[in-house]
Amino acid sequence: MSVPLSSATLHRLAAPFLVLAVVLPLVYFTYPANRTMWHSISIVTAWAGCGLLVASILLMIREPQISHLFGGLENMYLWHHRSGMLAYVLLLCHPLALAASSLPESAQLAWQALSPLGASWQIRPGWIALILLMFGLTSTFIVSLPYRRWRWMHMFLGLGVALGLAHVYAVAGNVYPLMLLIILTVAALGWRLFASDLGAVASSYRVTQVTHPGSDIIEARLVPNATALTIAPGQFVLSSFGEGPHYHGCGEYHPFTVSGIEKDGSISISIKALGPCSQRLQELEPGVMVRLQGPFGTFLQNAASLPQLWVAGGIGITPFIAALRAQPRTLPTTLLYLFGNEKSAAFLDELRMLAKSDPNFELLTHASSKGLPNFPELLGKVSQLAAREVFICGPQPMAEALVPCLLQQKIPEHLMHIEMYDFR
């Protein structure tokens, strides 16, 4: 029996489609005729690798409408990573295949074709590009690397792509697919740098109120200075905080999920001290100007008409409190709220009040200062669990431990929606 593809699924498939749409025509139009096998492999891997790198760069554009088209920023970043990684593997194969094509002639010629030491000026940028990709990707896979250092090292990848394209230009000359790749790369990197990283298209807001709903957590009320962004509960914004009388912003855009949306266009965002920038934000004060980009994210969107189970870990409560504040629940909803201790649990009193006033909303809490809770036992407290759609927001280890338990309870994967804090 065929299942019709939902709109959300089609949007998610748009990202791999973009990757194929860049790579396949590129390989088709540059496919070498009458070459030896290894030489053909060398050329195909080079062009396919370049296409994948460019697709990867296209998929890191942070623009709300584009991210919606591709099924959300998280989905774009997933395919950004996949495309970039596959490009790297193919580009590693390229010089090896080129050397292998010279092996029948002589091993010395093969080494001359590969050697970075005696490489000509046309070949050298290719080698430097490969080393930069290697260096940049190493940073991607070091999970413990602080965000700022990771971001700085990640920029080597962009430089690697530029040098890689320069190498192709030096070797192949002014061929039209290459010009197209260069134009796409410059446009995407330019958009990312000026519009996103420097905030040229960001909306201006100002902080009017700062509260402390939990230890090491602030909630900031942001009022638009001009047009307000249209934001739904579950979405997040990229925020860059400026200067205040006593506060000095770190000048970087960081993602924060909205915890409240008012009819007058003002929003609230909740920030837990997790890194240097969010730690400094604990000192935020009214009057600070904020630049916002977004909204991004599809969490809590396109839900089925089923009873819901929400699982929040720590600051993962923010999308749920935003939804609860927006309107009473129309579907039976149970929130399982996990936290270290009651002092650190943001919005706990407000949630208890909402649970009393909203007959469709049930609150289950669990405090655990050490390790993960016993999920099978906790899930046992949720009535009609198998009939629910599940939304999870919290740290990655929590989500990874919870999903197998939910699968055991016969909840299908397509009814599980997960938002994790691994946004890089």
Place this chain on the structure above:
Amino acid sequence: MRKLFIISTTIFWLAVAGFWLSGKFHTAEKINETATVAQPALREYSLKQVASHNLESNCWMAIEGQVYDLTAYLPSHPSDPAIVLPWCGREASNAWQTKTVGRPHSSLAQHLLERYLIGKLGETP
């Protein structure tokens, strides 16, 4: 993806090391032999003779006073065949020196070219 990165990077550097060792221990005997053997047998060709080898399946070029039979090499040439093939059967020194875009060929290409040397360009046109 982390595993893929580690495995592919390791294999890459092992392969590079393999090519390096292989190139180091298998010196250019083959190339030297070809050059030594071919030198006494060099004969002269006129441009007219070169011009009769102007096909992809039979491609000679005169470059800097030498004549090369590049038929076997054409499939391995990195650029588009449409750029190389028009030079078959012709004096191609300028194309060799500039790659038609103002850039010389690499030393590796120079090395490769020697393998296809078949004679000298004679005085007669």
